[in-house]
Amino acid sequence: MGLLGGTVSAAGRTLGHWLSLATTGLMMGLVLWFIQSKAKLRKQKRGATFWHIWGPTIMVCVAATCIMMEPFRHIFQDMGWWEECGVNAVFPRVNETFGDADICRWSSSQYKCERLCYVPGEWTESCGPNDGGCGGELDLTDPVYGIELYNDTATVDENILMLGCNNGTVSVDGVDTDFFVWDVVDKDGNYFSPYDTEAKGKASFDWIECPEGAACGQCVDEDDFCHCTDHEDFGNLSMIGWIFTFTLTYLGFFILTFGVMWNADIINKLSKIKSQYRALRDPEYRRKLKEEAKGEVIYVRETVADNTVVMFSKTTCPFCYKAKEALNAEMGEGTYFVVELDEKENTSAIQDALKIVTGARTVPRVFINQDCIGGGDDTVEKHKNGELKELLRKAGATV
Numbered sequence: 001m002g003l004l005g006g007t008v009s010a011a012g013r014t015l016g017h018w019l020s021l022a023t024t025g026l027m028m029g030l031v032l033w034f035i036q037s038k039a040k041l042r043k044q045k046r047g048a049t050f051w052h053i054w055g056p057t058i059m060v061c062v063a064a065t066c067i068m069m070e071p072f073r074h075i076f077q078d079m080g081w082w083e084e085c086g087v088n089a090v091f092p093r094v095n096e097t098f099g100d101a102d103i104c105r106w107s108s109s110q111y112k113c114e115r116l117c118y119v120p121g122e123w124t125e126s127c128g129p130n131d132g133g134c135g136g137e138l139d140l141t142d143p144v145y146g147i148e149l150y151n152d153t154a155t156v157d158e159n160i161l162m163l164g165c166n167n168g169t170v171s172v173d174g175v176d177t178d179f180f181v182w183d184v185v186d187k188d189g190n191y192f193s194p195y196d197t198e199a200k201g202k203a204s205f206d207w208i209e210c211p212e213g214a215a216c217g218q219c220v221d222e223d224d225f226c227h228c229t230d231h232e233d234f235g236n237l238s239m240i241g242w243i244f245t246f247t248l249t250y251l252g253f254f255i256l257t258f259g260v261m262w263n264a265d266i267i268n269k270l271s272k273i274k275s276q277y278r279a280l281r282d283p284e285y286r287r288k289l290k291e292e293a294k295g296e297v298i299y300v301r302e303t304v305a306d307n308t309v310v311m312f313s314k315t316t317c318p319f320c321y322k323a324k325e326a327l328n329a330e331m332g333e334g335t336y337f338v339v340e341l342d343e344k345e346n347t348s349a350i351q352d353a354l355k356i357v358t359g360a361r362t363v364p365r366v367f368i369n370q371d372c373i374g375g376g377d378d379t380v381e382k383h384k385n386g387e388l389k390e391l392l393r394k395a396g397a398t399v
Contacts, residue, residue, distance in 0.1 A: 021071035028064040031256070035060050035263050041316055059259030066252030070244050265316075276348070296346065296353035304357075308397045309336035310367040312354060316342065319376030320364040326383035327366075330392055369395040 035056050261267055279285045304310050309331065313320040327336055341347045341363060355361035358372045365372060366379050368391050373382060382388035 017071060017074040021068075021075055024068060024071055028060075028067065031260070032057070032060050032064065035259070038263050038316075041318060041321060056259045056263035059255055059262065063252045063254075063256035063259055066248045066255065070249050073244055296349045297356050300350065300353045300357050303337070303339060304367045304370050307337035307367075308369060308395050309392070310339065311336060312339045312341060312350070312363050312365040314342045314363050315340050317363055317376075323364045323366060323376040323379040326379050326388060330383065330389055331397060336397070368392065368397065 039053055039057055300312075309327065311320070311323060311327065313324070324333075324338075339350075341350055344350065351361040351363070354363075354365050358365055360375070362375060364376050364379070366374065373379060373388075373391065379388065382391070
């Protein structure tokens with residue numbers, strides 16, 4: 001049924017390929033936009049290398065190229081821009097004997113017959129030039145247009161069958177008549193032309209020249225089991241089908257995963273969590289941590305007491321960046337004290353101290369005149385409603 005139903009699903013499949021291309025491209029564009037926004041923040045970090053800044057972006061671009069090749073290939077085939085690789089949704093009836101069967105002979109959905117396909121000799125339905133299509137019974141012992149097809153023993157080969165492709169109409173005595181291109185194949189896939197009875201072992205390419213779904217035969221084996229389908233059967237992928245669908249596509253998603261993880265610095269974070277977990281299981285380390293925590297609390301309180309406006313921040317934190325923009329608008333850049341925690345060795349300890357002092361260990365933490373006004377969203381909101389300006393004025397910290 002895959003042969004006969006080829007044209008029915010070709011248009012829908014082409015539309016699906018365009019939608020797949022559009023949605024995949026949109027997804028890749030959104031991921032790349034997000035990665036780029038993080039790259040701008042990484043550029044502001046001191047000592048950032050080229051690969052630290054642009055590495056995730058490059059990985060995502062490579063991943064997008066691999067992933068996008070699959071929908072692009074389908075579009076190229078559907079539009080006829082890649083003529084050597086498929087004819088819309090139609091399978092060649094005999095494909096295992098093609099010299100390039102494992103390279104370029106599959107439909108636009110890249111799936112091919114599992115095995116050599118033929119119609120068994122006892123099949124009674126065939127084409128005839130006088131019945132206008134399929135129907136009737138073909139006597140295989142009768143000559144075909146006056147030419148008998150013989151086997152190696154010079155007797156009529158009863159295993160030979162004749163299939164026809166309706167190649168349009170021609171005018172015969174002023175009457176439009178169906179014109180058939182005959183394709184004669186034996187059960188082993190050998191091709192016979194009515195004009196060349198010696199052409200044994202030659203695979204037939206005639207089907208490719210016929211309109212899609214016009215043959216009267218189906219692609220079945222000797223048990224009448226259909227192996228050629230017009231739907232996506234992953235068990236019958238061709239070699240290039242495997243390359244595009246699995247190798248490139250899944251390689252692209254693999255690279256994309258690492259690009260996103262690199263962008264979020266997840267690998268380093270997981271490594272730190274693992275080392276911290278191991279350390280926390282050590283009783284001696286926990287005792288030292290408690291002693292150090294006391295010192296970090298003193299450090300936070302002394303820093304806040306010595307400076308009118310203080311922000312505890314991280315160089316890669318987008319919320320810290322927004323809070324800095326709000327303070328810069330009110331005070332001017334460089335007029336307040338900033339502690340970049342990711343540039344210190346005791347980052348986690350200082351954040352634990354912030355938890356003790358303010359009730360939260362997240363950054364940013366903004367202090368004005370020793371009072372914590374909150375985090376990034378709090379600072380931006382106070383800037384918008386004028387409260388931040390008033391707090392700075394009372395503290396004598398305005399420009």
